Amino acid sequence: MNCPYCSHPDSKVIDSRDVDDGVRRRRECVVCGQRFTTYERFQPAGLFVVKKDQRREEFNKEKLLSGLRRACEKRPLPAGAVDKVAGDIEAELYNMGKGPKYPVPEELRG
Structure with missing residues (x-):
C-alpha cells in the first residue's frame, strides 16, 4: 500500500483489529510519518462455469x-x-x- 500523502511504498503497521468482514490496520509511513488506515476484506475466488463446448465463462x-x-x-x-x-x-x-x-x-x- 502506497502512502496516500507522499506515495512511498513502505509503511509499518501500528495497530491491527478484526472487523466484521475483514481486518482494519492502522499504518504509519516510514518516510513522512503520516498515519492512515487500510481495510483488508476477504474476496472469494471467482467461479467459472464450463459450457457444453468446454469454454469457460x-x-x-x-x-x-x-x-x-x-x-x-x-x-x-x-x-x-x-x-x-x-x-x-x-x-x-x-x-x-x-x-x-x-x-x-x-x-x-x-
Missing part, C-alpha cells in the same frame, strides 16, 4: 436468476423464493471448495 448470478425466473414464471411461488434459490446455489458452489472438473487455462488463473 465466469459465473454470473444474474444469468442464473433470469433462467430461474423464466423456468418458474407460471408457477405460484412466494416473493423472493427464486432469489433465495439462486443465493443458495451460489453459496453451495463457494462452499464446495473442490477444484474444477477441467484444468483452468493459464490466462484465467489469478
